Amino acid sequence: MSGENAGNEFFRLTVNGIDHDVRDAWVGESLLYVLRERLGLPGTKGACEQGECGSCTVLMDGEAVCACLVMAASAVDSEIVTVEGLSTDGEPTDVQNTFVAAGGVQCGFCTPGLIVAVHHLLDRTPNPTDLEIREAISGNICRCTGYGRIFEAVRLARDARLAGG
Amino acid sequence: MSTSTTTRRRGVLGTSALRPDGLPKVQGRFAFSSDAWADNMLWGATLRSPHPHARIVSIDTSGALAINGVSAVITADDVPGQLTYGLISNDQPVFARDVVRFAGEPVAAVAADHPETARRALAAITVVYEVLPALTRAEEALDTGTTPIHPDGNVIRRQRIVRGDQSFAGDVVVEGTYDIGMQDQAFLGLEAALALPDDDGSGVELFVATQWLHEDQKQIAACLGLPLDKVRLTLGGVGGAFGGREDISLQVHCCLLALATGRPIKMQYGREESFFGHIHRHPATIWMRHHADRDGTLRRVEARVLMDGGAYASTSSAVLINAVTHVQGPYRCENATVDGYAVRTNNPPCGAMRGFGVVQACFAHESQMDKLAAACGLDPVTIRLKNAMRTGDRLITGQVVESVAPVERCIRETAALPLPPELSEHPDALQLPGGSGRTARRNNVTRGIGWGVSIKNLMYSEGFDDYATARCRLANGVATLQFATAEVGQGFVVLAQQIARSVLGVDTVLLEPISTAIGSAGSTSASRQTWMSGGAVDGACRLVRERLFEQVAREHHIDPLRLTIDGIDVIDSAGDLRVSVEDASRGLVIDETFEHHHRATEELDENGQGNCHVAFAFVAHRAVVDVDTELGLVKVVQIATAQDVGRVLNPLAALGQVEGGIAQGLGLAVMEEIVLVDGKMRNPSFTDYLLPTALDAPEVVVSMIEEPEPQAPLGAKGIGEPPCISVTPAIVAAIRAATGKDLARVPVRPQDIVFG
Numbered sequence: 001m002s003g004e005n006a007g008n009e010f011f012r013l014t015v016n017g018i019d020h021d022v023r024d025a026w027v028g029e030s031l032l033y034v035l036r037e038r039l040g041l042p043g044t045k046g047a048c049e050q051g052e053c054g055s056c057t058v059l060m061d062g063e064a065v066c067a068c069l070v071m072a073a074s075a076v077d078s079e080i081v082t083v084e085g086l087s088t089d090g091e092p093t094d095v096q097n098t099f100v101a102a103g104g105v106q107c108g109f110c111t112p113g114l115i116v117a118v119h120h121l122l123d124r125t126p127n128p129t130d131l132e133i134r135e136a137i138s139g140n141i142c143r144c145t146g147y148g149r150i151f152e153a154v155r156l157a158r159d160a161r162l163a164g165g
Numbered sequence: 166m167s168t169s170t171t172t173r174r175r176g177v178l179g180t181s182a183l184r185p186d187g188l189p190k191v192q193g194r195f196a197f198s199s200d201a202w203a204d205n206m207l208w209g210a211t212l213r214s215p216h217p218h219a220r221i222v223s224i225d226t227s228g229a230l231a232i233n234g235v236s237a238v239i240t241a242d243d244v245p246g247q248l249t250y251g252l253i254s255n256d257q258p259v260f261a262r263d264v265v266r267f268a269g270e271p272v273a274a275v276a277a278d279h280p281e282t283a284r285r286a287l288a289a290i291t292v293v294y295e296v297l298p299a300l301t302r303a304e305e306a307l308d309t310g311t312t313p314i315h316p317d318g319n320v321i322r323r324q325r326i327v328r329g330d331q332s333f334a335g336d337v338v339v340e341g342t343y344d345i346g347m348q349d350q351a352f353l354g355l356e357a358a359l360a361l362p363d364d365d366g367s368g369v370e371l372f373v374a375t376q377w378l379h380e381d382q383k384q385i386a387a388c389l390g391l392p393l394d395k396v397r398l399t400l401g402g403v404g405g406a407f408g409g410r411e412d413i414s415l416q417v418h419c420c421l422l423a424l425a426t427g428r429p430i431k432m433q434y435g436r437e438e439s440f441f442g443h444i445h446r447h448p449a450t451i452w453m454r455h456h457a458d459r460d461g462t463l464r465r466v467e468a469r470v471l472m473d474g475g476a477y478a479s480t481s482s483a484v485l486i487n488a489v490t491h492v493q494g495p496y497r498c499e500n501a502t503v504d505g506y507a508v509r510t511n512n513p514p515c516g517a518m519r520g521f522g523v524v525q526a527c528f529a530h531e532s533q534m535d536k537l538a539a540a541c542g543l544d545p546v547t548i549r550l551k552n553a554m555r556t557g558d559r560l561i562t563g564q565v566v567e568s569v570a571p572v573e574r575c576i577r578e579t580a581a582l583p584l585p586p587e588l589s590e591h592p593d594a595l596q597l598p599g600g601s602g603r604t605a606r607r608n609n610v611t612r613g614i615g616w617g618v619s620i621k622n623l624m625y626s627e628g629f630d631d632y633a634t635a636r637c638r639l640a641n642g643v644a645t646l647q648f649a650t651a652e653v654g655q656g657f658v659v660l661a662q663q664i665a666r667s668v669l670g671v672d673t674v675l676l677e678p679i680s681t682a683i684g685s686a687g688s689t690s691a692s693r694q695t696w697m698s699g700g701a702v703d704g705a706c707r708l709v710r711e712r713l714f715e716q717v718a719r720e721h722h723i724d725p726l727r728l729t730i731d732g733i734d735v736i737d738s739a740g741d742l743r744v745s746v747e748d749a750s751r752g753l754v755i756d757e758t759f760e761h762h763h764r765a766t767e768e769l770d771e772n773g774q775g776n777c778h779v780a781f782a783f784v785a786h787r788a789v790v791d792v793d794t795e796l797g798l799v800k801v802v803q804i805a806t807a808q809d810v811g812r813v814l815n816p817l818a819a820l821g822q823v824e825g826g827i828a829q830g831l832g833l834a835v836m837e838e839i840v841l842v843d844g845k846m847r848n849p850s851f852t853d854y855l856l857p858t859a860l861d862a863p864e865v866v867v868s869m870i871e872e873p874e875p876q877a878p879l880g881a882k883g884i885g886e887p888p889c890i891s892v893t894p895a896i897v898a899a900i901r902a903a904t905g906k907d908l909a910r911v912p913v914r915p916q917d918i919v920f921g
């Protein structure tokens with residue numbers, strides 16, 4: 001780390017229920033950068049670093065945010081959940097399963113952000129209409145699928161939850 | 166022992182087998198090239214020209230080298246091998262030396278301990294430029310009085326097509342000039358690579374997201390001045406490609422920095438740099454004149470195609486050939502006069518993007534077919550049915566269409582798909598053009614319906630032998646496949662497993678890393694991998710199966726020709742023998758490699774005649790749009806499509822290709838364009854370059870037309886490109902129907918609708 005960039009302070013982030021010490025970070029580093037490059041959590045992706053694509057969606061105190069727009073040092077008092085932390089036992093979540101089963105994954109680069117966004121949607125709105133589904137994920141750009149199979153994945157997860165599955 | 170028969174058909178060809186990389190991708194465990202990481206690695210970054218055309222007077226790197234944490238700064242002087250690269254001609258410098266030819270051209274690169282340090286190092290490099298006038302209009306590049314901006318000249322390629330009666334004049338004649346804007350592939354996974362230098366500095370290993378490992382290897386090795394085997398490539402996870410990863414971007418820079426520093430180098434572009442770092446879809450201006458009999462029978466096509474290749478050749482010459490050889494569309498036509506040019510300008514370089522030249526031609530020929538229909542008093546469907554191409558017809562190149570050609574069926578099946586309900590009197594704001602901005606008023610919304618039909622060549626053309634290699638190993642009932650086929654998201658990994666399961670009767674199919682450790686698979690482009698790499702995997706598996714049968718036959722003293730696979734067993738078709746593949750292969754290792762080559766093609770002669778293409782696929786699209794005619798806002802309501810796919814090998818994956826391609830064609834129709842002013846991009850970001858979102862996605866209704874293609878190893882045609890080709894003109898035709906406007910350019914902008 002070069003002298004001018006080094007931060008003398010360290011801070012602590014709570015990610016997926018675990019406290020991580022962040023040392024020597026440059027103060028301008030985004031939460032996205034720190035998660036990926038310092039904490040060994042590369043599941044969260046970056047594709048625009050401008051808040052436009054949603055690839056970097058994580059939960060901060062239960063809210064879906066773009067990790068590229070959050071300064072890491074400002075997230076010290078928050079509970080952060082990334083795609084890696086949606087399940088604790090390593091088993092895929094219902095949404096993760098329906099994305100695979102419905103064909104919602106092609107290159108998969110948009111996928112982690114979408115998975116987080118869909119969890120956020122279904123946790124708050126258990127029975128979203130098709131339009132509500134579209135609106136909820138309209139901040140997550142997917143270049144491969146044209147969204148059809150992604151809608152289907154969300155509907156499958158919604159219906160399974162409603163059926164008590 | 167054999168497993169239960171109820172599961173034996175799982176995951177074979179024809180089923181919606183699930184992709185093996187699906188779970189890792191949804192759990193965030195899949196390693197994209199941007200996730201690669203090594204101990205002690207440095208970050209590479211690229212300095213780019215701010216000018217579209219300038220002479221480099223001097224470069225001073227001392228300021229950058231003085232920064233704490235900077236390990237290397239390299240320029241053209243540090244390139245040990247060939248100074249230029251390129252897919253077809255080596256005309257693009259690794260780093261500009263004397264002159265820069267587009268805004269964004271690499272001039273230097275640095276390696277530093279942090280991306281921020283690298284950024285500061287770039288800012289500390291002083292380049293003195295003498296700005297030159299920029300050649301930014303393609304038409305001007307054709308002018309013989311224009312000074313060449315490159316030693317290879319300003320015309321990258323000219324190709325004429327002359328066929329039939331050159332003075333034929335039809336009873337009905339329509340003409341028009343059409344413009345197609347510059348589209349970006351906008352794959353989500355940005356360019357990224359990790360280069361690891363060998364300990365003795367004699368070679369390098371590169372993890373990279375690309376479409377064709379072996380082509381990259383060849384170009385990188387030449388620039389590094391190293392033998393091929395000293396440059397080893399492994400595919401890093403690829404976040405989409407769509408043609409934008411065919412050319413070299415950061416590969417050579419990354420390897421050079423690794424060799425210069427002796428340390429691992431990671432490079433990754435941000436979104437803005439990605440717009441500068443890869444090629445785009447060619448903007449084109451296409452003039453066409455169609456001649457027909459009064460009854461609408463197409464008799465002659467005249468066309469002039471001008472494509473702006475930007476500063477370097479990339480694949481421009483092949484894109485041009487695709488455009489000029491597809492101007493007739495999927496229609497019979499015996500007379501043609503076509504002139505095509507791909508030219509060099511100081512605009513950003515253009516090359517491959519899904520549809521490869523045919524997208525541009527299709528927008529023009531389908532706009533013309535609608536004009537012709539109107540002039541003949543026919544509806545858009547009737548005129549297309551009347552002229553629909555069939556197997557055995559001759560193209561304007563003289564080539565006979567030997568492929569299955571169900572054009573008529575594509576149109577009829579599309580027409581039979583249900584139309585969407587009318588827009589309700591009190592729609593949700595999200596259903597209106599313009600969406601939740603709530604700007605559109607229901608009373609100003611008009612609905613329109615439009616058509617587009619297309620023909621697309623499959624595989625590489627003009628004598629190119631783009632073969633594919635695959636290896637299969639069978640041991641103890643488990644098959645292991647190896648190939649260098651770039652998995653960019655399309656799902657070849659699951660298709661390969663399906664093929665092995667079907668041919669060999671195995672359940673478990675393991676995949677080796679995708680790398681240059683095996684022979685080339687050709688590029689993941691031109692809708693070719695299902696046919697080519699699919700053919701190679703199929704061939705390798707069949708060789709293994711033959712040897713397995715020989716072994717079983719020897720043991721049981723029967724003729725191997727009597728043996729066949731039934732589910733997961735080897736059975737004797739003329740006796741009672743049934744032994745599971747697992748048992749039959751116990752203790753054996755059967756290992757075979759197969760190369761699949763398509764049939765030979767030839768170059769076009771000076772009149773554009775010759776069998777230059779391998780095969781063709783067809784598709785029809787019907788678009789329904791709602792337009793707010795006062796504000797010029799468009800909502801694409803529904804796309805209906807029937808696509809000629811040969812055979813559906815994986816219904817879920819096929820549907821995903823169709824829906825995804827349609828979204829990209831929609832983007833070109835109404836949203837996506839790189840805006841250039843004096844050679845400089847004005848919108849290199851996702852804030853200003855608009856991509857279709859979940860709210861823009863239309864309902865898609867699909868009919869897959871399965872007429873197995875005899876030439877194709879699995880009966881299946883490539884399905885990647887056709888979905889994005891004729892959907893664009895279909896949408897524009899629907900907007901014309903709703904507005905009565907001419908709309909001769911894409912993307913259609915609000916001002917074109919309101920003031921056009």
Ligand code: FES
Pocket residue numbers: 045046047048049050051052053054055056057066067068069
């Ligand atoms: S990377 Fe954060 S929104 Fe695109």
Ligand code: FES
Pocket residue numbers: 104105106107108109110111141142143144145353404405654
């Ligand atoms: S699957 Fe590739 S961007 Fe969504």
